[in-house]
Structures are given as structure tokens and as C-alpha cells.
Amino acid sequence: MLRSFEFTETWVVPAPAAAVAEVLTDLEHYPRWWPQVRAVARLGPDTAWVCCRSTLPYTLDLVLDAVSRTPxxxxxxxxxxxxxFARFTLVPVAGGTRLDFRQEVRVRGALAAASYVGRAVLVWNHRRMMAGCRAGLTARLSADYAAR
Structure with missing residues (x-):
């Protein structure tokens, strides 16, 4: 049993695209600024294990392989x-960079079964995860530029 999810979001952060890309490609340091990313372990030069948990009491174990690190x-x-996949497209705008986020994933097993009755809750949970990303990334980039 497989279930598919697609997510899109757009927001602006106060930094140039190169600085945003630098933070986004530094997976090992995600737990410092993204509260829902609980742990990261580097598995290779382009691969990392990521453990994340949003609001629901369910932890995702993921392996992320870099497809593109270049804005x-x-x-x-x-x-x-x-x-x-998960993708950020970085677009320079007045005052910083617009991030166009797109994620397309398939789930199976218990998560797929839960999505039949609780899809709206899973989507809400993902929105909470991405709200943490947006807030944490904005704060991290704002702090970086305030220090300069």
C-alpha cells in the first residue's frame, strides 16, 4: 500500500541566495536551527541520515542524498x-531570497494506512514542520547578517 503527498510553500528570507544555499546544504547543522530535525549523521559526502519529528508523536527516519547543491x-x-524528493528553488528578490519549496513523497506501511483516515492531520503536521524550518532559517540568516 502506497500513498502520495505533495507539498508546496513559498516564503522570503533576508539573505542572498548563496547564503541561503550554504545553510540549506549544511545538513549536519540542521538541528541547530530547525527544531523538528532531531538528529543528523553524515553517511557520505552527499548523503545524510536525518531523524525528524514534528508535532505528532511519530519520528521519521530518512536518508537524504544530494541531487543539487547549487543555486x-x-x-x-x-x-x-x-x-x-524535497527541493528549494532560490530566487533573488528585493530584501533577500524567495524560497519556493516543493516536496513529493510516497509513504507505505503504517503511515500509508494512517493517511487514509488522518491525511488532514498528516498534512497539518507537515505544515508545522515547515513552519519550524521557515522560522529557524529566517532567524539563522538574520543572526548571520546582524553579526556582519
């Missing part, structure tokens, strides 16, 4: 509890 596109292939 305008920062993308990873996702495997583990989810299979698919």
Missing part, C-alpha cells in the same frame, strides 16, 4: 520512511 536549486532525494 538556484537545492534538492535532495528522500528515502526511508518516505520516498521521493
Amino acid at each position: 538556484p536549486v537545492v534538492e535532495v532525494a528522500v528515502s526511508g520512511d518516505l520516498d521521493g
Whole structure:
């Protein structure tokens, strides 16, 4: 049993695209600024294990493989509890960089079964995860530029 999810979001952060890409490609330091990313372990030069948990009491174990680390596109292939991709497209705008986020994933097993009755809750949980990303990334980049 497989179920698919697609997510898109757009927001602006107060930093140039190169600085945003630098933070987004530094997976090992995600737990410092993204509260829902609980642990990261580097598995290779382009691969990391990521443990994340949003509001629901369910932890995802993921393996992320870099597809693109070069702006305008920062993308990873996702495997583990989810299979698919997550991509940020970075667009310079007045005052910083617009991030266009797109994620397409498939789930199986218990998570797929839960999605039949609780899809709206899982989507809400993902939105909470991405709200943490947006807030943490904005704070991290703001602090970096305030220090300069």
C-alpha cells in the first residue's frame, strides 16, 4: 500500500541566495536551527541520515542524498520512511531570497494506512514542520547578517 503527498510553500528570507544555499546544504547543522530535525549523521559526502519529528508523536527516519547543491536549486532525494524528493528553488528578490519549496513523497506501511483516515492531520503536521524550518532559517540568516 502506497500513498502520495505533495507539498508546496513559498516564503522570503533576508539573505542572498548563496547564503541561503550554504545553510540549506549544511545538513549536519540542521538541528541547530530547525527544531523538528532531531538528529543528523553524515553517511557520505552527499548523503545524510536525518531523524525528524514534528508535532505528532511519530519520528521519521530518512536518508537524504544530494541531487543539487547549487543555486538556484537545492534538492535532495528522500528515502526511508518516505520516498521521493524535497527541493528549494532560490530566487533573488528585493530584501533577500524567495524560497519556493516543493516536496513529493510516497509513504507505505503504517503511515500509508494512517493517511487514509488522518491525511488532514498528516498534512497539518507537515505544515508545522515547515513552519519550524521557515522560522529557524529566517532567524539563522538574520543572526548571520546582524553579526556582519
